[in-house]
Amino acid sequence: MIDEIMEYNRLFVDNKDYEPYLTSKYPDKKLAILTCMDTRLTELLPAALGIKNGDAKLIKNAGGVTTHPYGSVVRSLLVGILELGVEEVMVIGHTDCGVQGMDGNEMLEKLVERGIDKQHIDIVRHSGIDLEKWLGGFDTVENSVHETVRALKEHPLMPKDIRINGFIMDSETGLLSRVE
Numbered sequence: 370m371i372d373e374i375m376e377y378n379r380l381f382v383d384n385k386d387y388e389p390y391l392t393s394k395y396p397d398k399k400l401a402i403l404t405c406m407d408t409r410l411t412e413l414l415p416a417a418l419g420i421k422n423g424d425a426k427l428i429k430n431a432g433g434v435t436t437h438p439y440g441s442v443v444r445s446l447l448v449g450i451l452e453l454g455v456e457e458v459m460v461i462g463h464t465d466c467g468v469q470g471m472d473g474n475e476m477l478e479k480l481v482e483r484g485i486d487k488q489h490i491d492i493v494r495h496s497g498i499d500l501e502k503w504l505g506g507f508d509t510v511e512n513s514v515h516e517t518v519r520a521l522k523e524h525p526l527m528p529k530d531i532r533i534n535g536f537i538m539d540s541e542t543g544l545l546s547r548v549e
């Protein structure tokens with residue numbers, strides 16, 4: 370698969386197919402979006418929001434959540450705000466999310482089944498990381514979005530003039546609903 374992607378990329382560049390996507394590093398709409406890595410949202414989310422290349426900073430991970438107050442999500446948002454002009458943040462969960470109800474214990478069992486040594490798991494666990502929680506999911510998308518928005522608004526490094534709002538997108542239609 371990677372060889373096919375590399376060949377496509379070579380032709381893409383050779384044919385200058387990148388030209389319609391040229392933009393700057395600064396988001397035109399001064400917007401950052403934290404959302405899920407779900408494949409259904411790859412094209413649906415920008416299309417449903419009317420955003421195009423250059424409009425917003427997109428931060429994607431499993432569930433569209435912050436797993437650590439000083440992890441890569443918060444760092445990325447702060448870089449967007451402090452260096453790139455972001456003024457608003459949208460946290461967008463979605464219906465039928467695979468992270469909802471995910472069990473951390475089952476994930477650990479799958480790691481062992483895939484050949485990860487239990488000793489390595491124990492080392493991480495003894496380093497103070499709650500692996501079951503870290504690998505686990507959330508109960509509802511609504512609660513997850515609400516908690517992520519709350520955590521970002523209350524973060525000690527988050528500038529108070531940044532508007533942060535939560536939403537849930539229907540992963541079939543793209544309908545956006547506000548989470549209060």
